[in-house]
Amino acid sequence: MKLKLFFIFFALSISALLGLNVFSSIDIIEIGSKAPEPNMQMRGVSGEMFSLQELNKENGLLVVFSCNTCPFVNAWEDRYKTISQLCKVKNVGMAAINSNAARRDGVDSMDEMIKHAKERLN
Template identity: 35%
Template sequence: MVVSPETCEFDWPAPDFTLPATDGKIYSLSDIKGQNGMLIVFMCNHCPYVLAVLDRIIRDAKELQSMGIGVAAICANDAESHPADSFDNMKKMAEEKGFPFPYLRDESQQIARAYDAVCTPDFFGFNADLGLQYRGRLDASRSSAGPDDLRRDLFEAMKQVAETGQGPRDQVPSMGCSIKWKDTA
């Protein structure tokens, strides 16, 4: 099911976390936070919206890291119902694609709920004080990548955050597949 998140609630504080990563390490918020901010990307291995722009996510992450923005991706999908999103498959994807950021597993889905993540990809851009400044899209791509010359909404917003501590007031929500929640019934 295709969904879009709510718009940005400016200065909402980043929830802390401690999660295992595909590189064998455990990361918390303080490990990810950069000097000028932080970007958390909720994503997964199977979503066509993520796969369509994954190379762009990697490109933007590298450039944002050079600006002092810490970056991490989190997969919270239920791996029982979606085996492509298992931790082993996450490890394979991170290695094959050469992720320049930690790819974290939220097995309990508590962190996704704390962030109120709703789709993949879902981007949360924070300033140096860890106040939310961006909750928008990567660019105008959908389930297939748009042209290479699309405006880089996420990159431009996070560049502004790195430089000023404030995100743009006009933001277009991301769109993607819904988080695959565990059946709690």
């Protein structure tokens, strides 16, 4: 009975969220689109400032949205180095950007991103 009530509650919750159109505010950037704010300066884990425009190469720019806490990111971030090397060979720039705007402190702070990069990505 409890399981049945849980599924009913879950289904109603999803229906309510979809009815409120909660997900409509997500902007989708199509492959090949121009980057919004390409000249905005951002600090990398190296401490250097850069913009997407500066990282753009002859054959484009790969932007990877990442963070320290996402289990999906953590499961495949060991591929960043290989992807970065392939980008260099193909003359494509690469940037990994912390997309976790809701948590830019604690485990997703700049200090923690630097520590995470040293431990996991080097």
